[in-house]
Amino acid sequence: MQEEVIINEGKEFIPVPKRKKSVGKKLRRDVGEAKNEIGNEKSVENKKDELVVTEIINSIRDKLTKCWSIPESIAYKENFNIKINLLLSSQGEIIMADVADSDSYRNNPLFRSIADNAMRAVYKCSPLTGLPTQHHHIWREVTLDFIL
Numbered sequence: 001m002q003e004e005v006i007i008n009e010g011k012e013f014i015p016v017p018k019r020k021k022s023v024g025k026k027l028r029r030d031v032g033e034a035k036n037e038i039g040n041e042k043s044v045e046n047k048k049d050e051l052v053v054t055e056i057i058n059s060i061r062d063k064l065t066k067c068w069s070i071p072e073s074i075a076y077k078e079n080f081n082i083k084i085n086l087l088l089s090s091q092g093e094i095i096m097a098d099v100a101d102s103d104s105y106r107n108n109p110l111f112r113s114i115a116d117n118a119m120r121a122v123y124k125c126s127p128l129t130g131l132p133t134q135h136h137h138i139w140r141e142v143t144l145d146f147i148l
Helices: 021-067 102-107 109-125 133-139
Strands: 004-009 012-017 081-088 094-099 141-147
Touching: 021 109, 021 133, 021 141, 081 109, 094 102, 094 109, 102 109, 109 141
Parallel strands: none
Antiparallel strands: 004 012, 081 094, 081 141
């Protein structure tokens, strides 16, 4: 049921319909549903992105595994985790590659030897073919972990 509110304009009384309370509730409910729909769409997009990222990671790992081998002459007792930062072109060519831990690279000859070996593997595998060009924004900058 709509109530009327009367506004006194000089000598005339003008009835103005009062807004139903249910309109405000419906609007809030519609906005909430729209937010949920948008959230669900983003969730689906995020899941698709995660799937794409996983496929890209697996593709790069498979390629580098074929190019990298640790020379038998390297005797290491400790575990090494060598991170190499890459900047890749849309064709998968290496634009830039560097060892992330420059201190260990400078100060530890064994680390340097293994890092150099990993860098050679990266360049040997270049270009990294088969990466989806439409997702270049995802794999343009990559940090690789070579773990011994």
